[in-house]
Amino acid sequence: xxxxxxxxxxxxxxxxxxxxxxxxxxxxxxxxxxxxxxxxxxxxxxxxxxxxxxxxxxxxxxxxxxxxxxxxxxxxxxxxxxxxxxxxxxxx
Ligand SMILES: [Zn+2]
Numbered sequence: 344x345x346x347x348x349x350x351x352x353x354x355x356x357x358x359x360x361x362x363x364x365x366x367x368x369x370x371x372x373x374x375x376x377x378x379x380x381x382x383x384x385x386x387x388x389x390x391x392x393x394x395x396x397x398x399x400x401x402x403x404x405x406x407x408x409x410x411x412x413x414x415x416x417x418x419x420x421x422x423x424x425x426x427x428x429x430x431x432x433x434x435x
Contacts, residue, residue: 356386365392369404376400 350356365379379400380393 350384350387350389351391352389353384353387356384356389358382358384358389358391360393363390365400367400367404374404 348357350358359382361381361383362378363381363383365376365381367374367376380396382391382393383389
């Protein structure tokens with residue numbers, strides 16, 4: 344997967360691949376994912392969650408992929424990235 348070399352925020356820093364604890368809410372439940380892949384800028388510290396991993400996580404957190412059930416839930420991630428949209432509708 345190709346990535347921009349420089350940080351989108353400060354334009355001078357280089358995002359480095361690392362891991363951090365990812366937080367997301369599923370309605371009133373706080374979900375934490377330790378060691379979640381992300382890119383952190385070495386200058387401004389901007390954190391961007393790995394889009395591919397987010398997609399995988401959303402698949403895991405969205406059981407509606409296989410089994411339709413009446414209860415609706417929404418997962419909202421913290422990523423400010425325009426690429427990595429974490430907003431998703433899920434049905435439990
Ligand atoms: Zn930066």
